[in-house]
Amino acid sequence: MKRRSWLGLWLLxxxxxLLSCLCGRYPLSVAxxxxxxxxxxxxxxxxxxxxxxxxxxxxxxxxxxxxxxxAGFVYQGLFRNPLVSPDVxxxxxxxxxxxxxxxxxxxxxxxALQLLSFAGGVAAVALSLLLARAIGGDRHFSLIxxxxxxxxxxxxxxxxxxxxxxxxQQLAVxxxxxxxxxxxxGWEELRSAAPLILAAGAALTLxxxxxxxxxxxxxxxxxxxxxxGPVRLACxxxxxxxxxxxxxxxxxxxxxxxxxxxxxxAVLGDDFEANFLQSIxxxxxxLLxxxxxARSLLPSEIPISILTSLIGAVFLAGFLLRRNRGExxx
Amino acid sequence: xxxxxxxxxxxxxxxxxxxxxxxxxxxxVTAVLGLNxxxxxxxxxxxxxxxxxxxGRLTADGQALDKLSPSARARKLAYVPQSDEGGxxxxxxxxxxxxxxxxxxAFARPGREELRRAQDILRALSCGSLIGRSMAxxxxxxxxxxxxxxxxxxxxxxxxxxxxxxxxxxxxQHSFLGSLRDYVRRRGAGCLLSVHAPELAYAYADRLLVLxxxxxxxxxxxxxxxxxxxxxxxxxxxxxxxLRMEVWKGGLxxxxxxx
Numbered sequence: 001m002k003r004r005s006w007l008g009l010w011l012l013x014x015x016x017x018l019l020s021c022l023c024g025r026y027p028l029s030v031a032x033x034x035x036x037x038x039x040x041x042x043x044x045x046x047x048x049x050x051x052x053x054x055x056x057x058x059x060x061x062x063x064x065x066x067x068x069x070x071a072g073f074v075y076q077g078l079f080r081n082p083l084v085s086p087d088v089x090x091x092x093x094x095x096x097x098x099x100x101x102x103x104x105x106x107x108x109x110x111x112a113l114q115l116l117s118f119a120g121g122v123a124a125v126a127l128s129l130l131l132a133r134a135i136g137g138d139r140h141f142s143l144i145x146x147x148x149x150x151x152x153x154x155x156x157x158x159x160x161x162x163x164x165x166x167x168x169q170q171l172a173v174x175x176x177x178x179x180x181x182x183x184x185x186g187w188e189e190l191r192s193a194a195p196l197i198l199a200a201g202a203a204l205t206l207x208x209x210x211x212x213x214x215x216x217x218x219x220x221x222x223x224x225x226x227x228x229g230p231v232r233l234a235c236x237x238x239x240x241x242x243x244x245x246x247x248x249x250x251x252x253x254x255x256x257x258x259x260x261x262x263x264x265x266a267v268l269g270d271d272f273e274a275n276f277l278q279s280i281x282x283x284x285x286x287l288l289x290x291x292x293x294a295r296s297l298l299p300s301e302i303p304i305s306i307l308t309s310l311i312g313a314v315f316l317a318g319f320l321l322r323r324n325r326g327e328x329x330x
Numbered sequence: 331x332x333x334x335x336x337x338x339x340x341x342x343x344x345x346x347x348x349x350x351x352x353x354x355x356x357x358x359v360t361a362v363l364g365l366n367x368x369x370x371x372x373x374x375x376x377x378x379x380x381x382x383x384x385x386g387r388l389t390a391d392g393q394a395l396d397k398l399s400p401s402a403r404a405r406k407l408a409y410v411p412q413s414d415e416g417g418x419x420x421x422x423x424x425x426x427x428x429x430x431x432x433x434x435x436a437f438a439r440p441g442r443e444e445l446r447r448a449q450d451i452l453r454a455l456s457c458g459s460l461i462g463r464s465m466a467x468x469x470x471x472x473x474x475x476x477x478x479x480x481x482x483x484x485x486x487x488x489x490x491x492x493x494x495x496x497x498x499x500x501x502x503q504h505s506f507l508g509s510l511r512d513y514v515r516r517r518g519a520g521c522l523l524s525v526h527a528p529e530l531a532y533a534y535a536d537r538l539l540v541l542x543x544x545x546x547x548x549x550x551x552x553x554x555x556x557x558x559x560x561x562x563x564x565x566x567x568x569x570x571x572x573l574r575m576e577v578w579k580g581g582l583x584x585x586x587x588x589x
Contacts, residue, residue, distance in 0.1 A: 112417075220409065223407070
């Protein structure tokens with residue numbers, strides 16, 4: 001049973017990868033794919049679309065889905081709260097402020113946008129950590145509260161910047177960025193985001209057992225010999241890099257980080273170390289499917305957060321309904 | 331020997347412990363008695379380093395505790411918390427194997443060997459039936475035993491338990507404390523536990539420590555010449571003159587004189 005569910009998960013990822021490579025404005029068939037891979041379509045439009053657009057976009061999307069889901073899983077473990085999303089320390093708000101600044105003041109150059117949104121996300125989390133340290137007391141409480149404070153400030157900044165923006169051009173660009181899209185994701189984006197995501201993911205893989213001990217609570221973890229402060233800081237840092245790097249190439253993609261770890265626990269069973277990898281695989285597959293839908297449903301592309309929010313809401317409602325049914329008397 | 335000298339702790343602007351001194355000897359169970367709010371939990375958490383201290387010297391076998399790394403400290407001190415509000419749902423043997431954390435490398439995790447040892451420890455504590463079950467599905471008493479098993483797995487020189495007998499039924503209190511005392515004797519570990527019932531302290535502790543008014547009111551070993559008299563005096567200071575105490579069939583019997 002257990003082996004079957006792992007196999008199913010890998011197959012799901014492979015199928016969504018394949019689907020994402022084939023579907024889109026210029027549809028490819030499996031036969032086309034075979035021709036491209038065996039080199040019998042050299043120099044054609046088909047080959048150009050496949051290698052330069054589809055594969056790159058698919059890799060970026062899968063990587064971002066995995067990164068967001070893993071970050072959500074890490075935050076939910078750190079805060080011992082299944083309803084925490086990767087945004088809890090304000091990473092999305094900070095990234096948004098950075099991105100909007102790039103759109104308004106640097107003429108929306110892609111490099112500036114990616115750099116500023118990444119820096120904004122990391123800076124927001126750093127400020128949250130500093131404020132939480134100044135607040136003191138119960139660490140979980142002060143972290144969540146300072147995340148709320150910086151989130152509110154970022155929101156104020158976002159609204160002020162949007163108010164200042166030129167409604168004819170800049171405002172639409174800002175709004176599209178805030179709804180997320182992988183339509184511009186290519187090899188360049190992969191080159192900038194992948195090293196960060198892979199490095200942070202590798203570090204978290206090494207730390208995953210210490211993170212598991214931290215889910216027992218700070219005092220128990222310290223009693224078992226875990227250096228609680230440094231491990232938590234490292235986990236928050238890596239999760240922040242994961243989210244900031246993926247948001248910097250796609251804009252805000254909501255709900256994936258919250259819903260995927262949940263889904264994995266509910267469907268595949270609660271097992272911390274297995275859920276770690278399952279979240280990665282499932283996050284990649286889910287975002288690939290959402291992105292495939294985003295560019296296939298309508299003639300023009302739908303912003304990805306519309307779909308991820310929709311899927312997230314439906315999943316969450318279903319999950320809650322099922323859970324409460326389980327608690328009813330027989 | 332774990333020695334605590336002049337431990338002073340303030341919490342929330344209030345002096346909770348004022349110059350508390352005592353020592354834990356290998357192979358001995360020391361019970362801390364005191365009213366609610368007397369500072370029993372504070373004492374245990376301060377020794378573990380969870381709460382900053384305003385004064386005092388803590389050493390384990392001659393080493394200053396605050397100089398030790400987290401993992402070196404965890405090889406000296408094992409902790410069993412008062413309540414587990416975490417609501418973890420790990421399998422019991424997984425949970426027990428986490429006691430080995432301090433003896434693993436920085437990025438290592440418990441493997442087959444540790445899991446096998448965790449199962450052996452559970453069986454040795456007559457808790458073999460917990461193997462394979464989720465911690466979330468255990469009763470309060472079973473969870474206590476899992477915590478004891480984790481502390482045994484940790485194999486630390488000293489054990490600190492915060493009210494381990496609270497919320498257990500009558501027979502489980504005795505089986506838990508009996509298992510604990512057997513382990514402490516066998517391992518030659520030092521043990522500090524806080525407890526509300528003087529009867530349990532009398533039955534299982536080799537040494538009694540009574541906290542009152544921020545200080546140590548009584549620190550006495552079972553083998554002391556005036557053990558019962560001193561204990562009776564201390565308990566009357568704690569609970570008031572209406573307390574009646576009798577040693578009956580080798581155990582402590584307490585009563586309350588009606589007004």
